[in-house]
Amino acid sequence: MKNKYIYALLVPVLLTFFGCEDLDTAPQGEDITTEQKAEVVENDPSKAAAGVNGIFAQFSQYAPNEDVFDRVNHFDIGYPSVMLFSDANGNDVVQEDNGYNWMSGSLEYSDRDYTSRETQIIWNDMYAMISNSNNVIGSIDPATEEPVTQFYLGQGLAARAFSYWVLAQLYQFNYEGNETKPCVPIITAENAEESALLGGAPRSTVEEVYTLMLNDLNSAIALLKSAEENGSVREDKRYVSLAVAYGLRARVNLTMHKYAEAAADASSAIDASDATPASIDEVSDPYFSNLTEHNWMWGIFVAETDDVVSSGIVNWISHMGSFNYGYCWYSGGRQINKKLYNSIASTDIRKGWWVNADTISANLTDAENAFMKDYGYRAYTQVKFAPYKNEIETSTNANDIPLMRIEEMYLIKAEGEAMSGADGKSTLESFVKAFRDPDFVCEGDVQEEVFRQRRIELWGEGMNWFDIMRLNKGVDRRGGGYPNATMVFNIPAGENILLWRIPEAEIQANPVMNESDNNPAAAVPKPVAE
Numbered sequence: 223m224k225n226k227y228i229y230a231l232l233v234p235v236l237l238t239f240f241g242c243e244d245l246d247t248a249p250q251g252e253d254i255t256t257e258q259k260a261e262v263v264e265n266d267p268s269k270a271a272a273g274v275n276g277i278f279a280q281f282s283q284y285a286p287n288e289d290v291f292d293r294v295n296h297f298d299i300g301y302p303s304v305m306l307f308s309d310a311n312g313n314d315v316v317q318e319d320n321g322y323n324w325m326s327g328s329l330e331y332s333d334r335d336y337t338s339r340e341t342q343i344i345w346n347d348m349y350a351m352i353s354n355s356n357n358v359i360g361s362i363d364p365a366t367e368e369p370v371t372q373f374y375l376g377q378g379l380a381a382r383a384f385s386y387w388v389l390a391q392l393y394q395f396n397y398e399g400n401e402t403k404p405c406v407p408i409i410t411a412e413n414a415e416e417s418a419l420l421g422g423a424p425r426s427t428v429e430e431v432y433t434l435m436l437n438d439l440n441s442a443i444a445l446l447k448s449a450e451e452n453g454s455v456r457e458d459k460r461y462v463s464l465a466v467a468y469g470l471r472a473r474v475n476l477t478m479h480k481y482a483e484a485a486a487d488a489s490s491a492i493d494a495s496d497a498t499p500a501s502i503d504e505v506s507d508p509y510f511s512n513l514t515e516h517n518w519m520w521g522i523f524v525a526e527t528d529d530v531v532s533s534g535i536v537n538w539i540s541h542m543g544s545f546n547y548g549y550c551w552y553s554g555g556r557q558i559n560k561k562l563y564n565s566i567a568s569t570d571i572r573k574g575w576w577v578n579a580d581t582i583s584a585n586l587t588d589a590e591n592a593f594m595k596d597y598g599y600r601a602y603t604q605v606k607f608a609p610y611k612n613e614i615e616t617s618t619n620a621n622d623i624p625l626m627r628i629e630e631m632y633l634i635k636a637e638g639e640a641m642s643g644a645d646g647k648s649t650l651e652s653f654v655k656a657f658r659d660p661d662f663v664c665e666g667d668v669q670e671e672v673f674r675q676r677r678i679e680l681w682g683e684g685m686n687w688f689d690i691m692r693l694n695k696g697v698d699r700r701g702g703g704y705p706n707a708t709m710v711f712n713i714p715a716g717e718n719i720l721l722w723r724i725p726e727a728e729i730q731a732n733p734v735m736n737e738s739d740n741n742p743a744a745a746v747p748k749p750v751a752e
């Protein structure tokens with residue numbers, strides 16, 4: 223069978239390491255126990271490296287679901303698929319529904335059909351990441367005191383928590399008030415074998431899934447703190463550092479509306495990180511393309527030799543970019559919501575991250591502005607993301623992809639403080655004045671202003687959907703400048719169409735789930751007047 227189901231991912235393949243050595247098999251051929259696997263890793267921590275690298279290699283892949291669909295889908299690229307789908311679902315990444323835009327299904331919400339390709343891609347990819355994380359976690363003694371092994375275990379735990387954080391906000395509404403509602407199945411190294419014997423796993427509650435996330439992150443933070451204190455640090459920003467683990471826990475606490483805890487974790491992330499916000503001068507040109515940029519905490523590393531790059535067009539920047547070769551040249555590119563753009567002050571350097579109504583940006587050179595006009599981009603098209611090596615018209619689409627930037631931590635800190643009785647207003651004003659708009663003054667509700675700032679600052683980075691869900695917002699595209707009248711929606715908060723559905727293939731193959739266990743089917747939204 224071509225379809226990939228959870229139950230096929232339940233029993234860890236547990237790490238084929240260097241050469242032909244497999245931790246599941248002893249040299250004589252007999253199976254070995256989890257305890258023996260842990261002993262192998264403890265004696266030679268480098269043997270966990272392949273498993274950890276396997277986790278992060280899954281973040282960016284060329285058509286990982288090709289066997290499922292018997293074809294290559296040009297939006298099937300690992301975690302960036304989730305970023306593209308969710309941004310298209312929202313109301314800030316405006317785009318035309320046309321023959322060159324692979325995100326049409328997410329624009330119109332036909333992706334919520336549980337037979338859609340998008341539904342299967344998200345489910346398969348996120349559970350494959352969980353499976354690889356479980357492989358690493360299950361091969362290491364949780365009581366290890368060896369720094370390198372602690373670092374590797376921390377990677378597995380943090381990656382699993384991140385994966386469940388993503389899934390939880392796609393398949394159920396926000397934590398607060400929905401704690402007992404069904405979320406997604408929990409698969410761990412401990413329960414994988416038992417679940418496989420049952421043929422699958424049921425949906426766990428929202429509270430159970432968030433409890434797992436926090437337990438994983440609490441352990442990851444302790445492990446990475448010890449590992450870093452004893453000299454075991456990441457090689458580059460594709461891996462999780464102590465600061466990133468704090469940042470992930472800050473996100474989870476913010477999503478749970480545990481605001482004081484979120485602010486504290488964001489502060490810890492800032493203190494533990496060597497990242498610093500990009501300056502006004504730095505972001506006055508197209509930016510956000512390289513893992514080495516000093517404001518990045520965590521990101522997806524993309525090499526020139528990767529299949530997504532050699533494909534030319536089957537990669538994130540092909541869809542998202544403006545200056546580089548790819549679908550962006552033919553799909554019309556990506557624009558910011560017009561109402562959001564108009565809310566940005568003229569003194570805010572980020573206004574130039576998009577061309578204006580006359581398709582000009584003050585942040586661009588004459589040659590760059592001419593390029594945007596020559597290629598016929600519409601008003602409000604993004605020029606935030608630089609092309610690879612800043613080469614206009616490059617056909618090498620090897621941009622790295624941001625997963626966490628230090629700027630987000632300042633915004634979490636401001637919101638968390640404001641919502642827990644501290645002075646979040648001053649935190650927000652200090653950050654924006656120093657790094658984006660010297661004339662900024664926070665007026666009105668701080669949480670709403672942080673939401674607006676996040677919409678601007680993190681635009682196009684796959685984060686906005688999570689804000690929509692955690693703040694119980696709807697999707698209102700009226701006045702946003704959508705070029706297709708059929709894509710103008712006003713979806714109230716809490717509507718069933720906002721939730722993704724478990725794929726039909728999973729429901730059919732998993733004997734402990736049936737149709738009644740799925741999220742309700744919902745008709746695609748009806749267009750409304752602009």
